Amino acid sequence: MVQIEELEQQVKALAEEGRERLEQAGSLEECEAVRVALLGRKGKITELFQLLPQLPPEARPEAGKLINTLKDQFQEALEQRLAALKAETIERRLQEEAVDVTLPGRPVALGRLHPSTQVLREIYRIFSGMGFQVFESPEIETDEHNFQLLNIPPDHPARDMWSTFYLVEPGLLLRTHTSPGQIHVMRKFAPEPIRAILPGKCYRYEQVTARSEMMFHQVEGLAIGRKITMADLKGVLTEFAHQMFGEGRRFRFRASYFPFTEPSLEMDMDCILCGGRGCRVCKHTGWVEILGAGMVHPQVLRNGGYDPQEFTGFAFGMGPERILMLKYNIDDIRLFFANDLRFLEQFSGGPR
Amino acid sequence: MRVPLSWLREYVDLPEDIEELAERLTLAGLEVAKIEYLGLAARAREGGHEEGGRATLDWEGIYIGEVLEVKPHPNADKLVIAVVDYGRGPRESVTGAPNIRVGDHGQKVAVAEPGARIIDAYGPEPKPVKVKAAAIRGVRSEVVLCSEKELGLSDDHSGVLILEQDLKVGTPLSELLQDVVLELDLTPNLARCFPIIGVAREVAALTGQRFKTPEVEWHPTGPGISGQVEVEIWDPDLCARYTAALVRGVKVGPSPFWMRRRLTLAGMRPINNIVDITNYVMLEWGQPLHAFDYRRLHSPDGPGKRIIVRRARPGERIVTLDGVERALTEEMLLIADPEGPIALAGVMGGLETEVTASTADVLIESASFSSTNNRRTAQALRLMSEAAARFGRGVPPELAPLALKRAAQLMRELAGGEIASGIVDVYPVKQKEVELELDPREVERLLGLAVPRDEIIALLERLEFACHPQGEAIRVKVPWHRLDVSCPADLVEEVARLIGYDKIPATLMAEPLPPQHRDRTLELEEQVREILVSCGLSEVITYSLTSPEAGAKLDPNSSPEDYLHIANPLSRERSVLRRLLLPGLLETVAENLKHRERVAIFELGRVYLPAGKGQRPREPRRLGIALAGPRERLSWHVKPRAMSFFDLKGIIEELLRGLGLEGRFERPSRPHPSFHPGRTAKLLIGGEEVGLLGELHPRVKEAFELELEWPVLAAELDLEAILALARATPVGRYRPLPQFPAVLRDLAIVVDEAIPAERVAQAIKAAGGELLRELVLFDLYQGPPIPKGKKSLAFRLRLQAEDRTLTDEEADRLRLQIEARLAEELGAELRK
């Protein structure tokens, strides 16, 4: 017979042994060995259960409880030890995996849109909010469309305003402005009302310098309807300019001249560079011109197929490169078509 | 236009604040480009400053003096000692000026005290220097008698400036010279503001001041002009009016200082009193005048001279005032005497009848010539005179006699001539009186601002429009000096200008939104940009103008005749319209390779192709792509690797995918001269060839100076066709996600190296049928142990059924079928 006291002693000893051996186990494998030694088929705790029949029957429930508690405690301790060891292993691996975070990242090859495209898109976005849609018209124009239908007959003094590249083919030229698009779009849609934006390349017979280019973009705007007024023109342009240049800017409208609009105007903005105090960029006036506009001349309306008694309209024209030059204080227009990527890549994420 | 305010003030009172006046003018369309302050005002503003290379002075310490006596210099023959008084007692000045001679006295001159700043007339550059008292050849010179150059007035240093007699001794010179000049940038419709009087009219209307209508004085005292001069206009279509006056017995010499000063301030060079007067009146009134030496006109038929206004005859020539002999065409208008041309009408006078120092009798011409004809002549002869600049923009015929009389009178006063009684006035085509009807509602309809009828009338009358109410409307008579007003909209602009554009409200269109028409092509074009940018390409925009030589670098077989040519090119490099994007792109690559090693760019733009006779040229959209340098930017992550044909192809495949298109790539049947013969493909979509891509031929690389070892890849695609195909492609249907798992099988085969990979892929697809959902070529290998002339291809097959889970046996069976097909069709062997 085995006495309960004896068993109690053995349980105590085994509890001690288990704790010590787990503590010494430095790896998952060693932990497993400890588990086998105590809880395996021939483990020391397992063997304790075989002592139960040798105990007096009244002591057996008490003894069974004792052994089970020992087993549970050991298992719990084993799991804790295993968890600790796992965490340690991960921790060690993570430490080994550390990198020098100051090393440069892997370069991502992202392209950029040309700044002129970016600003064109911005213009489309602003005007589409006011119901204007984009249309295109040819770059090679007839004298008739580029001049005559816009109220500029041959030998008209206003022709001095546009130095022109002519093609060898008689009657053809490179458009000097996007305004002939007005005629195309009017003839396409008359007598429907129109709100159109006409972008594209234009050309002038001019020596290329920091201030003048032989090629540039222009955006023409045209609105025709039965109730379009110069007040609308001012409103639309002011809305545009605030969105394009920011809320804080000041604008003014002054009388000007284009043969195809009457009345005509130009819109100025306070000089960004000097804040209106006067500098080289604004020629000491404090103002810089941003666009030209006016009410469509009755003769041009007629040429487009609209009755000027019934319809009125406004038109405006602006240069995306000029807008960029003003916004970013660029002093050389040649940069746009020199296509030096060091320049082009400075314009990311659209105009601000 | 340069407008000295001292001159303008003769015709209108000006406000105190010149800046404000300038702003008012600018807002009304007379853009003041610059305000130039001369004299004291300049000092108060910003101190003396450099302007256009010429230093301007404040003239402090310079006074009007009188020459009391001129004595010989004891030690120098060419120098004299002038004793002058400028209000501080006599002072001595040693001078070598040829117009101050021993014995002279009484001239009024400009005297500079020590410390005053004058221009150094002897230095290499006209810089300001300080006057110092100094001994010259042993005689102390206390002050300087100044030349015009020394005063910064002109480049004339031929003598001391002699001023008008009636000036008061001791007056600071700045009081005489100080002025403000407005520089106006005038649009072509503002020809009326070329002259001072035109600007005065505008200023009066804008500021509400009275315009001081100039009274033309006219005191003819000589015998009648008839019999002395007759005028015939043979071509009245080109000359609406010709007036002439005769002034006899003039003495040609320099003009008085005030006139020279005004001409100089206005930007003209003084010549002599007769020529200066014609220029002065032109600047003041806007009427170009011409002065003939009366005696040099030929009069074969008697004592009287006969002026004929006619077109030139074939072969006729004239030597103009500038000494150039000019061949004339029959379209050019001449002023002639019975023997031949004496002037190019309204452009330039003839040398033969020019006014010279010996001229005594002057015939003044004041006429109106056709502006179009005048412009054509001036342009044909490249002769842009002041007269042509004005006639070309229109001079009203009603102005001719006014300016004529003003000039004759000035000649009488300043050159001592006698005016013949009467003028010649031939006026075959009367200036049209323009009358318009303006409804106040029209003002509101255009401006969006209601202006009461009476206010409109008051505004227009300030500009000398005669207004009469007529019912609701106004009958408006346009004054003769307003050639630019011809329709009611012009009047609305006048009303708006005078009210001020700032008074017009800003509204957003009340009109309903017109029908919206979207342009799919433009939307797709933006999408193309988006895709290419996300592929790592940067957009460039190159010149549309190029040279045939640039095109020939790409394709030596191209010919200059293929291009649209510019008739007036700026340079050979920009003389034709491009037919291809690639030359511009490759030039851009070469430029950028000078400062970076990797370039990946695209351009989306038009090319320009001749069409048949009588048809507009075509401007199809193209897409060009160019890649050069390593695949990745230099970094520590990868070793630099060259880009290849397949980098370019991958981008184009991505583009097609983005547009919902399927393309095929084929070796061209004949090698293209621009590309590597073995590394070029044409792109086909639905059987249509839409472009070429490949590695540049070494010859092309060299021609564009692309000096790098690695290949340069380029593509030029017909975007117009691609976008049309994309537009026509219906929106794709969504495909349900697979319900059953896929089975993967790898397949490695060995085939002849001449067999294109795509043929192998097609054979696999054909054998795989519907169960083969995806096929990826993941390895290509040549070399041992693969026999020579063969290549190994490894594919991964994704097999999947829509209605069941494929078993391994089914998948293996399918693979066997595929292998059999490959063996049979392409002689492929299985690689173990």
Ligand SMILES: [Zn+2]
């Ligand atoms: Zn500024």
